Amino acid sequence: MAELQDELTATAEMGELAELSSPTEEPPAPPAPPAGDALTRARALLTTHPVADGYCGLPATLRTLPWYDLELGDSSVDTDIPRLRDGGVSALLWTLRLLPGTAHAENPVTAVLEQLDLAKHVVAEYPEGLRLARSASEACDARAYGRIAVLMGPAPAAAIGDSLATLRALHTLGLRVLTLSGASWATEAGLTRFGEEVVREMNRLGVLADLTGASARTARRVLAVTKAPVILTHSGAHALNSHPDNVPDDLLVDLAAAGGVCLVPCSAERTGSALGDVADHLDHVRRVAGPESVGLCGAYDTGAVHPDGLADVSRYPYLIAELVERGWPESDLAQLTWGNVQRVLRETEFAARAAALRRPPSTARIERLDT
Template sequence: MTDAAAVERARALLAENPVLDGHNDLPWALREKVGYDLERCDIAQDQSARLHTDLARLRAGGVGGQFWSVYVKAEYQGDKAVSATLEQVDCVHNLIARYPDELQLARTADEVEAARASGRIASLLGAEGGHSINCSLATLRGLYQLGVRYMTLTHNDNVPWADSATDEPAANGLTAFGVEVVREMNRMGMLVDLSHVAPSTMRDALRATRAPVIFSHSSSRAICDHPRNIPDDVLAALPANGGVAMATFVPKFVLQEAVEWTKAAEEALRERGLDPLGTSPEAKAVLQAYEKANPKPTATVATVADHLDHMREVAGVDHIGIGGDYDGVAFTPEGLEDVASYPNLIAELLDRGWSETDLAKLTWHNAVRVLKDAEAVARDLQRTESPSIATIEQLDGAAQ
């Protein structure tokens, strides 16, 4: 564990260069726990008994910007997925309206910087899974108009036009319509998020994109061989693309010993008819009972730092960031229990010899730069390209 002096130094660094985190699932947690009734879960109050996130802990953690995930379950399909995504977007807008002195909607890199200058937490939106657009580029544009600034191409299941990391291969990457989705995102200025997608999809997207990509919450596959992580050849391609890989804290993605334990724990949930990704009280109780009988391997701050060390070595310090995935997981690493914990990670990296300049890139500057670069590409493309009216039937034809 890092010492108190290193943590204080980390807090000082974060006061100047706060965290712009790539992924937090608070909106889904609010949907599941209180049906979006923000009176029943006031994040201006201490919510540590049921959430990883509240305003005081965001401040304590040195968070200056947050991509709020507007995730919906991959089982939600068609219009149900679109409607649920809109409800998630509405939740984020309601949070921002409810706490105007703390949160500020950010649609551009300049607005991110302006929020920081005003002392507010820049609040961006990221859609987690291409099922949210129901194979409609017009729906994709509608989400952009509502403030969504990245879309993860898949979640845990394939979409008709892209393969997921945790499903059986079907498209072997991106279909022709999948390429069109990527290119339309480039034209708008919406970041292409390659977390959750298969390596074949990652590589196809890197070939198709005209703008930098992100991984909003993925770590290194060389350090932990889980399909949700990023292979080294993809990390090595990020400098040419300009993109950013944001290391996540999820124990089952960062600690090799946790992979098999997690598979068995998820099977215990399935046997009881519960969602293996669920964070409901029932799911937590089952997991706690399983853990009591089968103590889980413990990820730590050092485990996450190992990923960042490797990602920096392969991709370069200009192409890494942080995406904690708080309120989207049942377990967190020791020392990274909630959004107040970022100083512990920065202190660990300071102890490992990371410079303050490099840490400032990790926490803030890389993420802001990738937003700016995507906006610049979009401005250029919009001079010569009109909104795409292509359909999946036109481009993928009989494959559908």
């Protein structure tokens, strides 16, 4: 009787297996992805393609604080090491700002030198979290060692004091981006002859030209003169928001043709009051200029009001998740976060090597060219 029972059980099991393996049976549908899947994908992507944030105002902010701790976290700033790691950030451009209405702003050369000095000491104070980088390869090395790369710039055009020798000195101290607006040689009327020589010397040194806030005439003349890519460190799409620092579509097209990158800011004033507004600007720049010409900029620690959902650097995964939900492919997201900034840094360095073979340091002086 026991043997008969065993045989019946075995026959039933074989029948069940046959029924499951029947070619006429549809396989079970895969489970639907959870609601948080976009955020999970965003965090996973940032481990491979972290954010290179194109505009962080930390140096000028730290000058105003009596005490801070970037390693344990500091509520008095938007940017500290724990939140940078939470946000998937592996590189920062530290802007060397002039604070309006202060003696600091009245002496731009001194102000930028002091911030370069401060930045050097801040990075040295947190060697397990930060590392100073002067090139794309050094930024990659910092990332490989688990550090956040800090690159110096942009600095305002006034920082060179109308002197190419000062420009060279600042480059030696680490400056890698210069904003070409607000100087006597870069105005609404365009670049002067001395301004053109500034651009050529920047090309020879390997200093990126930042066109944020530049007039249309200045921007177009820079694009005509430069042999290296240019960058917009904190500009949204003018078609969506008419802020004067935002870029019209025709200039976005020219920027893309020159291999440049527009870094869209997390700024309520420039891009809107909600996370989705920033994503709209990213969508627009990507559509007009292409995925190889769009990047990210937090504008954190600059005094800017940030959109809801993007209060500090830890919130980048939520912005990337929004783009995932909008259908951005991983290849475009990888360019947005890390690839495009790395490319313009490398191409600027290659252009500098070529320029250094063609011309010696310029001896041009503003009084000889613009009077």
